[in-house]
Amino acid sequence: KAGVTQTPRYLIKTRGQQVTLSCSPISGHRSVSWYQQTPGQGLQFLFEYFSETQRNKGNFPGRFSGRQFSNSRSEMNVSTLELGDSALYLCASSSGTEDGYTFGSGTRLTVV
Amino acid sequence: DQQVKQNSPSLSVQEGRISILNCDYTNSMFDYFLWYKKYPAEGPTFLISISSIKDKNEDGRFTVFLNKSAKHLSLHIVPSQPGDSAVYFCAATYSGAGSYQLTFGKGTKLSVIP
Numbered sequence: 439k440a441g442v443t444q445t446p447r448y449l450i451k452t453r454g455q456q457v458t459l460s461c462s463p464i465s466g467h468r469s470v471s472w473y474q475q476t477p478g479q480g481l482q483f484l485f486e487y488f489s490e491t492q493r494n495k496g497n498f499p500g501r502f503s504g505r506q507f508s509n510s511r512s513e514m515n516v517s518t519l520e521l522g523d524s525a526l527y528l529c530a531s532s533s534g535t536e537d538g539y540t541f542g543s544g545t546r547l548t549v550v
Numbered sequence: 551d552q553q554v555k556q557n558s559p560s561l562s563v564q565e566g567r568i569s570i571l572n573c574d575y576t577n578s579m580f581d582y583f584l585w586y587k588k589y590p591a592e593g594p595t596f597l598i599s600i601s602s603i604k605d606k607n608e609d610g611r612f613t614v615f616l617n618k619s620a621k622h623l624s625l626h627i628v629p630s631q632p633g634d635s636a637v638y639f640c641a642a643t644y645s646g647a648g649s650y651q652l653t654f655g656k657g658t659k660l661s662v663i664p
Contacts, residue, residue: 541593
């Protein structure tokens with residue numbers, strides 16, 4: 439079966455711009471979570487969506503937002519980009535157990 | 551405040567020997583722990599997990615040990631193979647979180663030398 443698909447794989451944006459990243463979960467998975475990976479901080483939880491509702495949010499500024507659609511696909515938006523937002527953004531979908539947490543390959547965002 | 555700590559950024563092991571990766575946590579509410587493996591340009595892949603009601607879980611060459619009193623867990627890989635070279639992340643969660651939120655350590659880069 440298809441895994442978690444994230445698009446685009448790579449993205450270069452300029453400071454001050456906004457960006458939207460997309461995640462298609464594994465079919466049947468209703469929970470989608472987003473993580474930011476940076477060399478200094480490791481993987482940090484951004485937010486989790488379940489059935490179109492945000493269930494939990496990490497400690498990130500309001501410039502980071504997301505949403506989930508009725509087909510469980512999710513988007514993440516970052517507005518007013520800063521150089522420090524350069525990172526690998528990972529999406530994970532879940533079948534309902536912690537072991538069912540499957541990650542996509544990520545979107546590498548570079549802010550210049 | 552880092553709730554999950556992997557104090558060794560890197561580890562080198564000879565092929566065929568045992569690799570031991572360590573992880574410490576501070577939040578006593580964590581009751582489920584996972585290890586993920588990550589290759590460059592790929593997302594993390596689930597390896598093995600353990601519930602706080604157990605002190606050991608084994609899956610093939612991979613064994614995870616949990617010492618609740620010390621808030622410490624370790625991943626043993628025996629025997630180590632060159633294909634095991636990757637970054638390993640320890641993660642923790644608790645059943646009362648109400649959602650699937652994992653708290654990760656910063657990772658340990660394992661290099662298995664042929």
